[in-house]
Amino acid sequence: MALDAWLAGAAPLNYTSLTLQSVGRRLSDAESQIQSAGSPEAPDRAGLIAAISRLSTAVAIAEAGLQDDDTAKVERAQRDVRNxxxxxxxxxxxxFSPHR
Incomplete structure (x- = not known):
């Protein structure tokens, strides 16, 4: 939502940047917690870690686009974030689905 607002000119750069930085920290924390959790279902855990890493990368690219004032980069990163x-x-x- 912060990226949508920035792209529409409805949110200032500083607010959007700080929001993305906060999201990035939370994703990093979540990834660390999942990695440190002992679970017999390692493949499921690996999938979660990979997905969080992908999201974290997209958020970092969006942040870089903001800092570069590169709207096209932010738009591409926004699509990557959604994916x-x-x-x-x-x-x-x-x-978290029941395993059969």
């Missing part, structure tokens, strides 16, 4: 969120949702569903 990464979908991948994370799928990995989460797989991790």
């Amino acid at each position: 990464a969120i979908s991948a994370l949702a799928a990995a989460y569903a797989k991790s």
